[in-house]
Amino acid sequence: MRLYDCTPAPSPRRVRIFLAEKGLELPRVEVDLAAGEQYGTAFRAINPRCTVPVLVLDDGTALGETLAICHYLEEVYPTPALFGQDALQRARVLEWNARIEVEGLLAIAEAFRNRSRGFRDRALTGPDAYAQLPELVERGRRRAEVFFDLLDAHLAATPYVVGSHYTLADMTALVAVDFAGWIKLDIGERRHLARWHRAVSARPSAAA
Amino acid sequence: MRLYDCTPAPSPRRVRIFLAEKGLELPRVEVDLAAGEQYGTAFRAINPRCTVPVLVLDDGTALGETLAICHYLEEVYPTPALFGQDALQRARVLEWNARIEVEGLLAIAEAFRNRSRGFRDRALTGPDAYAQLPELVERGRRRAEVFFDLLDAHLAATPYVVGSHYTLADMTALVAVDFAGWIKLDIGERRHLARWHRAVSARPSAAA
Numbered sequence: 001m002r003l004y005d006c007t008p009a010p011s012p013r014r015v016r017i018f019l020a021e022k023g024l025e026l027p028r029v030e031v032d033l034a035a036g037e038q039y040g041t042a043f044r045a046i047n048p049r050c051t052v053p054v055l056v057l058d059d060g061t062a063l064g065e066t067l068a069i070c071h072y073l074e075e076v077y078p079t080p081a082l083f084g085q086d087a088l089q090r091a092r093v094l095e096w097n098a099r100i101e102v103e104g105l106l107a108i109a110e111a112f113r114n115r116s117r118g119f120r121d122r123a124l125t126g127p128d129a130y131a132q133l134p135e136l137v138e139r140g141r142r143r144a145e146v147f148f149d150l151l152d153a154h155l156a157a158t159p160y161v162v163g164s165h166y167t168l169a170d171m172t173a174l175v176a177v178d179f180a181g182w183i184k185l186d187i188g189e190r191r192h193l194a195r196w197h198r199a200v201s202a203r204p205s206a207a208a
Numbered sequence: 209m210r211l212y213d214c215t216p217a218p219s220p221r222r223v224r225i226f227l228a229e230k231g232l233e234l235p236r237v238e239v240d241l242a243a244g245e246q247y248g249t250a251f252r253a254i255n256p257r258c259t260v261p262v263l264v265l266d267d268g269t270a271l272g273e274t275l276a277i278c279h280y281l282e283e284v285y286p287t288p289a290l291f292g293q294d295a296l297q298r299a300r301v302l303e304w305n306a307r308i309e310v311e312g313l314l315a316i317a318e319a320f321r322n323r324s325r326g327f328r329d330r331a332l333t334g335p336d337a338y339a340q341l342p343e344l345v346e347r348g349r350r351r352a353e354v355f356f357d358l359l360d361a362h363l364a365a366t367p368y369v370v371g372s373h374y375t376l377a378d379m380t381a382l383v384a385v386d387f388a389g390w391i392k393l394d395i396g397e398r399r400h401l402a403r404w405h406r407a408v409s410a411r412p413s414a415a416a
Contacts, residue, residue: 049307061296068303075295087283088269095276099257103334106310126311128354135341146336 002027004046004054009033010105010179011066012053013208017171018070020205022077034118039127050127067097070168082168092162096169100161103147104176111140111183144185147176152190159196166200174200210235212254212262217241218313218387219274220261221416225379226278228413230285242326247335258335275305278376290376300370304377308369311355312384319348319391352393355384360398367404374408382408 003019005012005028019026031037031052038050047054047064055069056062063069074083084090113119114136121129123136151173154161161169177187177197187194200206211227213220213236227234239245239260246258255262255272263277264270271277282291292298321327322344329337331344359381362369369377385395385405395402408414 057296063296063299063303065303065306067306068299071302072295072299075298087280088265088271090283091271091276091280094279095271095273098273098275102314124351128351130347130351133341133343133347135343139338139341143332143336143338 001058002029002056004029004031004043004052004056006031006033006052009052010175011051014066014168014171014175015053015055015069016208017174017205018073018082018168020208021080021082021166021171021203022073024073024077044127048127049125051125066172067101067168082166082171084162084167085165089162089165089167093167093169096161097172100147100151100169100172100176103143103150104173105179107140107143107147108176108179108183108185109140110136111138111144111185112179114140115183141183141185144180144183148180148185148187148190148193151177152193155192155196159199161196166203170196170200171205174206209266210237210264212237212239212251212260212264214239214241214260217260218383219259222274222376222379222383223261223263223277223281224416225382225413226281226290226376228416229288229290229374229379229411230281232281232285252335256335257333259333274380275309275376290374290379292370292375293373297370297373297375301375301377304369305380308355308359308377308380308384311351311358312381313387315348315351315355316384316387316391316393317348318344319346319352319393320387322348323391349391349393352388352391356388356393356395356398356401359385360401363400363404367407369404374411378404378408379413382414 003015003026007030031043037043044050046062049064051064053066053069054062054064063072084093113123114132114134119132121131123130123132160166161173187197211223211234215238239251245251252258254270257272259272261274261277262270262272263280271280292301321331322340322342327340329339331338331340368374369381395405
């Protein structure tokens, strides 16, 4: 297996953290998103959606989407369990993962991609051009702040996002909180979020 | 268990189709989204995110997000398997489900909610007010058309979205294609998509 990656980008970092928590190392191929390598012929042959991460299996099968890649790795390398310990926990991990992706990652991406010069006509991920919309900069930021408040309130009652074990939901949330730095949004006075962020950032996997 | 539902809405229909394919019937509580019941005190006590579907377990635990609900039901009632037959298929189902949610359902919702009078200041799901942005009507529609083309090309080579079995990915795609009718977008000349849509619509579960 090998992982198509981009070190500075948020989504592939989720997979690198996942691999580190499993104690796995995979060969990585860096895709230079800033230079537009994802739109080139060579990378499109691997993933026509022009996104990373992509996991390529030994038989050449290419798998996209962070959740799908992590789920595959979880089945092939089940220990430690990173999707939850029982049916309800696994459902909760997926519930929070979905919420963090849409209300966190997509909101921050909305604020970031609609403003940054490097994303002109690239307001959305994927092969197609979409113009930046200045109204979405403010909307995305407001959504991200609402998300930070939601996560802070939730973490007042639980050590990790789902119960007492570190899971995929924590990885997605960690990457979202760090990605928010790209729009200069920080944790501020949210003390539960700060306590959790210190704990998950102290794990060796956070450096992945 | 009981399901908080809204008959006309796309997301809870995915859960109803899932239940029908499993041969399960659950008590359903209709939430009148058109009347704003999801923003009222009673429903917020069940789901503060103001969205349906919500699955409430016998002990009162409330679970939101379609993927999480379906995954829980899959674990409790594993037959027939609707998330795929092996590790790679399960990953593919999650890959396509994620893609259909973002590139299909969210795109169509973008076109619909930013135009419809009933969604004034409700351009996004959830408890918070967001103004409609007229530019997103056209963008959402264009994204939905790109999604239809993608799905049509994909279905040229496969009977169902993932291999030779009907899965959650087909349900999400079916609901997305039917939801596109709300923005007057139809399958048109896309013949692979049309062949697949006839097949999945003919299943008794499609009426759920």
